[in-house]
Amino acid sequence: MVDGRLSRVLAVTANTFRETVRERVLYNLVFFAILMTLSGLLLGQLSIRQDEKIIKHLGLASMEVFGSLIAVFIGVGLVSKEIERRSLYPLLAKPLGRGEFLVGKFLGLGFTLLVNVAAMTLGLYATLFATGRPLRLQLLQAVYPIFLGLLLVVAVALLFSTLTSSTLAAVFTVATVVAGRFSDVVRNMREVAVAAPEWLVKGIYYALPNFLNFDLKDEVVYGDPVPARRLLWITVYAAFYVVVALGGAMARLRSRDLT
Amino acid sequence: LTRPAHLLLLALIPGIPWSQVHVDEWAARAPERRPFLYLQTGRQVARLFPGFEGVMAGIYWLRAVQYYGSQRAFAEEKTYELLGPLIEITNALDPRMELAYRYGAIFLAEKWPQGAGRPNEGIRVLERGIRNIPTSWRLRWDLGSLWFFFMHDHKRAAQTFLEAAKVPGAPYWLESLAASVLGRGGYRSVSREIWKRQYENAGEGAIKENALFNLQLLDALDTVDTLNARARRYAETSGRPPSSPRDLVAAGLVAGVPRDPTGVPFHFDPATGLFSIARQSKLWRSTYEE
Numbered sequence: 001m002v003d004g005r006l007s008r009v010l011a012v013t014a015n016t017f018r019e020t021v022r023e024r025v026l027y028n029l030v031f032f033a034i035l036m037t038l039s040g041l042l043l044g045q046l047s048i049r050q051d052e053k054i055i056k057h058l059g060l061a062s063m064e065v066f067g068s069l070i071a072v073f074i075g076v077g078l079v080s081k082e083i084e085r086r087s088l089y090p091l092l093a094k095p096l097g098r099g100e101f102l103v104g105k106f107l108g109l110g111f112t113l114l115v116n117v118a119a120m121t122l123g124l125y126a127t128l129f130a131t132g133r134p135l136r137l138q139l140l141q142a143v144y145p146i147f148l149g150l151l152l153v154v155a156v157a158l159l160f161s162t163l164t165s166s167t168l169a170a171v172f173t174v175a176t177v178v179a180g181r182f183s184d185v186v187r188n189m190r191e192v193a194v195a196a197p198e199w200l201v202k203g204i205y206y207a208l209p210n211f212l213n214f215d216l217k218d219e220v221v222y223g224d225p226v227p228a229r230r231l232l233w234i235t236v237y238a239a240f241y242v243v244v245a246l247g248g249a250m251a252r253l254r255s256r257d258l259t
Numbered sequence: 260l261t262r263p264a265h266l267l268l269l270a271l272i273p274g275i276p277w278s279q280v281h282v283d284e285w286a287a288r289a290p291e292r293r294p295f296l297y298l299q300t301g302r303q304v305a306r307l308f309p310g311f312e313g314v315m316a317g318i319y320w321l322r323a324v325q326y327y328g329s330q331r332a333f334a335e336e337k338t339y340e341l342l343g344p345l346i347e348i349t350n351a352l353d354p355r356m357e358l359a360y361r362y363g364a365i366f367l368a369e370k371w372p373q374g375a376g377r378p379n380e381g382i383r384v385l386e387r388g389i390r391n392i393p394t395s396w397r398l399r400w401d402l403g404s405l406w407f408f409f410m411h412d413h414k415r416a417a418q419t420f421l422e423a424a425k426v427p428g429a430p431y432w433l434e435s436l437a438a439s440v441l442g443r444g445g446y447r448s449v450s451r452e453i454w455k456r457q458y459e460n461a462g463e464g465a466i467k468e469n470a471l472f473n474l475q476l477l478d479a480l481d482t483v484d485t486l487n488a489r490a491r492r493y494a495e496t497s498g499r500p501p502s503s504p505r506d507l508v509a510a511g512l513v514a515g516v517p518r519d520p521t522g523v524p525f526h527f528d529p530a531t532g533l534f535s536i537a538r539q540s541k542l543w544r545s546t547y548e549e
Contacts, residue, residue, distance in 0.1 A: 126521075187335065191332055224290050227288075230286070233282045236274075236281070240271060241275055244274075
């Protein structure tokens with residue numbers, strides 16, 4: 001039974017990956033390649049002995065931005081478009097559970113993002129190599145949390161897409177991602193708005209997905225050590241949030257009348 | 260979902276804040292983030308964004324204000340190292356943005372840790388502003404204030420106030436202010452005059468608030484002097500310094516527990532029997548310029 005369930009999930013995963021590739025999502029890699037080539041060629045002359053740092057920053061930031069755009073705009077369509085186009089109905093008539101469908105979609109887009117991030121990482125290393133900069137594995141300590149953050153964006157997008165239309169889901173997901181990047185502002189809110197109750201500030205801080213957790217770009221670019229336990233806790237946090245968000249999405253999808 | 264699955268899902272929710280607390284703990288051990296400027300001069304920014312210099316000036320100004328605020332409020336090592344370049348870029352992109360010169364100079368000149376503690380840089384910003392906006396008497400007035408408060412060069416302060424007075428549209432009182440700086444009154448009374456004018460002439464915002472702060476600080480310092488004079492008188496008449504402010508109240512020298520203009524009671528040191536501004540007051544500073 002587990003084998004059957006796993007193979008159904010993997011079938012949806014593979015199909016979602018194929019679908020995203022067909023939608024030319026990976027074309028963003030071309031932009032990335034152009035950006036990296038230009039930065040490699042120009043930054044050495046424009047910046048004063050800062051080109052390595054800027055190339056790394058640009059590469060890592062591009063991974064995050066392109067990945068987030070894919071995660072939001074493809075993520076919100078994964079379920080809601082299937083419902084709006086009514087293509088979900090024949091699928092559910094087959095022996096495929098709604099939960100399996102949702103997990104398969106999540107893993108499919110997750111795999112697309114993994115391919116995307118991996119290709120960009122190779123591109124970044126290639127640029128550093130081409131400009132005669134040292135290649136350090138430490139860069140992966142920033143790439144890994146970026147990927148975790150992207151998975152969380154997909155989970156949030158899926159949750160919203162089961163609650164509302166794809167357009168509104170995109171708006172809510174973008175708003176959540178942006179708000180989550182300001183979590184430090186939320187945490188320090190009482191420094192400015194003294195009257196804000198502490199329970200409210202803490203509540204918002206812990207409820208919002210904290211996307212700053214996944215931002216280790218500065219530390220890695222400056223060569224600061226990132227302890228393995230910190231990465232572990234970031235992984236634990238991402239796992240909890242992803243499971244809760246996907247669980248919520250699953251509960252909502254199962255309760256929907258799709259007959 | 261089945262009922263146990265719902266319960267499992269609910270049980271997982273506390274895991275989010277629990278893991279966040281651990282992530283925060285590890286993040287707090289990491290070295291402080293060092294802000295970094297990709298483009299170091301206004302010329303570089305203008306080259307990259309032709310036709311959008313005004314918008315970029317606004318963006319850089321916002322960044323300068325945010326940077327100043329974050330250094331002042333949150334940074335462990337308050338270096339303010341990017342403040343100068345951020346202000347220079349803003350000025351270069353929009354040379355007529357008067358506010359950027361005025362606030363920028365204050366941010367730079369204000370004593371560390373409230374500001375960068377680099378009055379020379381603040382003066383350079385205002386001199387640049389005067390070159391770019393020669394019709395602004397306010398920039399000259401600010402420059403004079405910087406010479407007075409931060410460089411303690413009363414002669415140059417007065418000279419700058421007089422130059423400001425010659426600009427068409429300048430208020431009448433600049434000349435008398437120059438006279439006060441050169442001779443009449445002590446440091447505190449001249450300071451009060453400058454801040455009073457600043458308060459009256461500033462629109463709502465940080466400049467007005469800063470002027471109000473300084474007026475309140477001067478009031479508090481005056482009150483401390485009065486209270487300490489009465490405490491000394493008490494010591495002379497009773498043969499011992501007061502052990503608490505209540506002694507002064509009982510002797511009829513003070514009406515009640517003395518508070519500063521922000522409402523915080525003054526600190527009383529039982530060892531010396533003297534008053535000072537309490538540490539918890541927002542008026543408290545490690546040193547006061549006199």
